Amino acid sequence: MVPLESKIEQTIYPLYVLEDLLKPEGFVIGSNWDYEKGHFDYKIDDKDVYYYLRIPFYAVAGSLDYPGVTVRVEKPFLLAHEYQKGYDETGIGGAVRGAFDQFQSPVNPDAEMPSEYIEIGKDLIQKVERLLIP
Template sequence: MIEIPSNLEGKHFSLYRLEDKLKPRGYTIGSNWEYDHGYFDYLIDDRVGYQFLRIPFRAIDGQLDSLGTTVEIGRPLLLSHKYQRGLDEEADTGLLSGMTNQFQEPVDKDASFPKEYIDLGKSLVQELEDLFL
């Protein structure tokens, strides 16, 4: 895990506005959200496990499944997850592997992050700052 300090940290936004701007750019709300916090994830690479930029947020008023919820942005980070291969050979292709892998325990949930993607992660955070600030 590599944290990327950002001017977005601590800023408040409508969750609806974030979703409206981020989803068309390839961000998804991570599957591990709760009613009071969640993550926007941007998949950087998935050839050997998954490398992604994660933008954490927490609800300030309301719950994440409520209309009009305001959230506070946390510190962005780069994560790498490597999943077990061969548990389900039938599902180890493209979209189906992602559906299966989400239920598998990672081989290394804090795998080292490939250096060639660190600058990309920083530039993605800069794009978000330009978009929202």
């Protein structure tokens, strides 16, 4: 995990505003949210290792399952997850294999982050700052 400094840290927004601004840029709300916290993910690459920019947020007024919830943005970070490579013994591959692998635990949940992806992450954060901070 590589923390990234950002002007968006500790800012407060209605969640729908963040969704309206970030989703068109390729961010998705990560599937492991709960009623108090969640995160936006941007997949940078998925060759051999999945590289993400993650922007966590916490509910400060309401809960995430409630329309109109307000959230506080926390420190963005980069993460790398390495999953098991190759085909299984049954020979299932491609999209079918990918459907099953999405539930697989990472072989290495904190894989090495190459410097080129750190620079990409910094550029993405600057873009997010331009979207969120007038």
